Amino acid sequence: MMNLALDAFEFGLHTHIYYGVNKLNELPSIIRKYGYNKVFICSDKGIVQSGGLQRLEALLSEAGVAFYSCTEVEPDPTIEMVQRAKNLYVEHRCDALIGMGGGSSIDTAKGVSVAAANPGDLSQYEGKDKIPNKGPDVITIPTTAGTGSEVTHATVLKDSKRHYKMGILSAHLHARAAVLDPQLLTTVPRGVAAVTGMDALSHAIESYTSNQAQPITEAFGLYAIRLIGRHLRPFAARRADLTAACHMMLASTMAGAAFIWGRIAAVHAISHPLGGRLGVAHGLANSLLLPVVMRYNVGTNYEKFRDIAVALGENVEGLSLRAAAERSITAVELLIRDLEIPTTLSALDLKPSDEELNVIAQEAMDSGMTSANPKDCTVKDLRAMLEQIR
Ligand SMILES: [Fe+2]
Incomplete structure (x- = not known):
């Protein structure tokens, strides 16, 4: 039974969804549309093994889109790993992020976005609406089904010192776009x-x-x-x-x-x-x-x-x-x-x-x-x- 529509509520879906078999092929034109100069790709070894990352890199190279690939994402990404990825992001002068993979890659990309625009240790941003500044845009490309992180306002990162998984929730964490290509699921x-x-x-x-x-x-x-x-x-x-x-x-x-x-x-x-x-x-x-x-x-x-x-x-x-x-x-x-x-x-x-x-x-x-x-x-x-x- 539905709630009475008399109840007040809010709803917004802030991520533009591009869905379709082989939709990944449209990524270069999507990146061009948003005007990014160089994208930072967060991905993991599983995506390398499945050939998914190589496919993405070939697409971007052919289209002349500059990128840097970081394949160091581990399952249950830690705050320390996100900080290292953020340093690479700055060093390679990127201006947007791509999270390609399961929840770990996508949550890492979101974490790098937070770290790139906000000072200090990420653990201080645990909880809801604690992030002062909106970071660079994130495009999510899920290869599992899934965490839903491609459209949510959350990232879950591990504080390994405390053996603690912390959630950061913020409107700033909605991806700008999600490219949903079911073909990518077939190698899971x-x-x-x-x-x-x-x-x-x-x-x-x-x-x-x-x-x-x-x-x-x-x-x-x-x-x-x-x-x-x-x-x-x-x-x-x-x-x-x-x-x-x-x-x-x-x-x-x-x-x-x-x-x-x-x-x-x-x-x-x-x-x-x-x-x-x-x-x-x-x-x-x-x-x-x-x-x-x-x-x-x-x-x-x-x-x-x-x-x-x-x-x-x-x-x-x-x-x-x-x-x-x-x-x-x-x-x-x-x-x-x-x-x-x-x-x-x-x-x-x-x-x-x-x-x-x-x-x-x-x-x-x-x-x-x-x-x-x-x-x-x-x-x-x-x-x-x-x-x-x-
Ligand atoms: Fe979940």
Whole structure:
């Protein structure tokens, strides 16, 4: 059931989207349109191995667009790495950024943009709207589906001294443009396709059920859930299935657009410290937590959870509203099983102590992200969720 349109809300999508198979070929003309002189490309070794970066460089060279490629991006980019990339950005006199890759490359490009225009250590900009100056433009080219970072106002960087993943949220972090070329998804490894798809599903479900949801984010979120329900299995099974890749690309971006305003909640609150403390990859951490958090939240809005069940392809005819709502949790569990994603920390050979889980629960609480959760959470509640995935 939609929120009453009587409720006030804000919505804006600030990133110009260029979507299509082989859309990457239009990048030189897009760069020319914005008038950049030299672009700084943030990318990683996986993109080099897949040949994606070489394709990008050949396109730019042929068109006479000046560029510098930085391929040093690591998974879970650190503040220190972003600072090093920023020094290269300045040294090579670039005036715009391209983030090509998964969330790590895109978040690094956003981080360099912040560092190029704002003094001091990036950790002081943690939180919402703390960045004084808008940095150079960023063009995002996602190669996973995905984090949604291609359109969101967020970058997540690791403070390795504190073993802490911090979120920087600001209107200055919206990419100027996103080039969505589903062809780029076809070289993603199967395991990455599965867990990044679960990240997108977490964005869609968390924003759809959050207490900040509003009609436009609900529309984006529910549509993304439907696309993921239909296309994540075939996409993970065979990434060369271009139809599935197209729909997953769209789902990822729409789920990202949904959570700019609809927000994300308890799943992401816990998954960030789980990544920071135990090194669990973001999509995998969300996959562990999503069914647990859904079970915690389901009673807050049976209609919405029934909508999710239907969007995921469940037949709820003849069921009570409550039973239909609970089908959404089963549907997510079945999806995780079919994708062969582990469901516990011990299955990942992780044996955190009670004290470590207490710290993670506390950091999840301190992140402030649970304020968008449809049901209030205490540290004790978050700790109990962690116990369920132990
Ligand atoms: Fe996420």
